[in-house]
Amino acid sequence: MIDWGRIDELRTEVGDDDFAEIALLFLSEIEEAIEGLPALGDLAARSDALHGMKGSAMNLGFADFARLCAQGEKSPESVDMPHLAQALSASVAAVRQRFPELA
Numbered sequence: 001m002i003d004w005g006r007i008d009e010l011r012t013e014v015g016d017d018d019f020a021e022i023a024l025l026f027l028s029e030i031e032e033a034i035e036g037l038p039a040l041g042d043l044a045a046r047s048d049a050l051h052g053m054k055g056s057a058m059n060l061g062f063a064d065f066a067r068l069c070a071q072g073e074k075s076p077e078s079v080d081m082p083h084l085a086q087a088l089s090a091s092v093a094a095v096r097q098r099f100p101e102l103a
Contacts, residue, residue, distance in 0.1 A: 001087075002094050006061035023102050026060050027092060034088055038081055046076035062091045 011019040033053055040046040054069035065087045072079040096103045 001064045002091055003061040003063045004098075006058075006063075007095070010060065020099070020101055023060060023095065023099070026056055027102065030056060030088065031092075034085060037079070037084075043076045046079070047073050050076060050079070057091075060095075062088070062095075065091050 010022070014022065030053060033049060037046060037049055040049055050069045050073040054066045054073060057063075057066035057069060065084070068080075068084050068087050072084065
């Protein structure tokens with residue numbers, strides 16, 4: 001679900017304070033992006049949005065969510081929105097449990 005090694009690597013690279021800022025920004029932006037995804041009627045725009053979410057998720061260690069975004073990027077017409085939202089929610093909960101300051 002979460003690539004904890006990637007999270008630890010990012011925290012080491014940027015420091016705890018900047019990690020918290022990056023993580024909070026990601027959480028805010030990704031939740032907004034996923035809410036707007038169904039409104040993107042153009043499949044190319046949906047694929048582009050999923051590509052961006054995938055990259056951000058990989059950077060922050062959200063491995064399962066990134067994998068689902070990659071699948072959706074390839075087949076934007078068949079994105080399972082409830083499954084994608086559930087994967088994001090589970091990942092967010094796991095990270096917030098480990099880092100309560102992100103709650």
